[in-house]
Amino acid sequence: MTQPKGERVGVFVCECGKNIAATVDCEEVRTYAEGVPGVVCSVRNKYTCSEPGQKEVQRWIKEKALDRVVIAACSPRLHEPTFRKCARTAGLNPYLMEMANIREHCSWVHQRERPAATRKAKDLVRSAVARARNLVPQQETEVPVTPAALVIGGGIAGIQTSLDLANAGTKVFLVEREASLGGIMSQIDKTYPTMDCSI
Numbered sequence: 125m126t127q128p129k130g131e132r133v134g135v136f137v138c139e140c141g142k143n144i145a146a147t148v149d150c151e152e153v154r155t156y157a158e159g160v161p162g163v164v165c166s167v168r169n170k171y172t173c174s175e176p177g178q179k180e181v182q183r184w185i186k187e188k189a190l191d192r193v194v195i196a197a198c199s200p201r202l203h204e205p206t207f208r209k210c211a212r213t214a215g216l217n218p219y220l221m222e223m224a225n226i227r228e229h230c231s232w233v234h235q236r237e238r239p240a241a242t243r244k245a246k247d248l249v250r251s252a253v254a255r256a257r258n259l260v261p262q263q264e265t266e267v268p269v270t271p272a273a274l275v276i277g278g279g280i281a282g283i284q285t286s287l288d289l290a291n292a293g294t295k296v297f298l299v300e301r302e303a304s305l306g307g308i309m310s311q312i313d314k315t316y317p318t319m320d321c322s323i
């Protein structure tokens with residue numbers, strides 16, 4: 125079944141103090157986002173990940189009945205879990221939140237190019253809104269897994285991987301097609317820095 129597109133997107137433009145605001149014109153990005161199809165509110169925050177920042181996102185989600193949220197801020201590697209939790213707390217499925225990275229991808233890499241960095245931030249926000257509108261709610265499930273690993277290849281990398289996994293408590297199955305372990309390493313008669321025989 126095709127999911128309906130998001131029609132009530134909220135955009136939150138983070139200044140990250142001066143991290144973003146010193147290079148990207150956040151107010152220009154915020155105003156621009158208001159005109160992107162599907163956007164019903166566009167808000168500028170000083171620090172969106174802070175507690176007051178998250179509270180504001182949640183307030184807008186409830187007040188405007190937002191069905192998608194775009195956070196224009198830093199890398200999702202840093203705060204995607206934060207904002208998913210933030211959305212969930214406000215009653216929105218956490219997978220209906222999308223991030224636009226206007227810090228690492230704009231302000232940090234275009235520090236002396238304010239107009240270009242701002243233009244790029246607008247593009248990233250518009251793209252994030254388009255993607256957000258097509259997101260579908262996801263449900264998290266937990267399934268039991270067998271705590272075992274298969275390592276294919278008994279060269280130096282395969283052996284080390286197996287040892288690391290075993291030391292971490294995982295049962296390991298190491299598969300090697302040759303009769304002995306060691307791979308290319310076992311054919312080397314001197315190894316740096318000790319110049320010992322590898323075997």
Ligand code: SF4
Nearest residue numbers: 138140171173197198
């Ligand atoms: S959300 Fe990211 S960009 Fe915004 S204040 Fe926090 S760390 Fe900085």
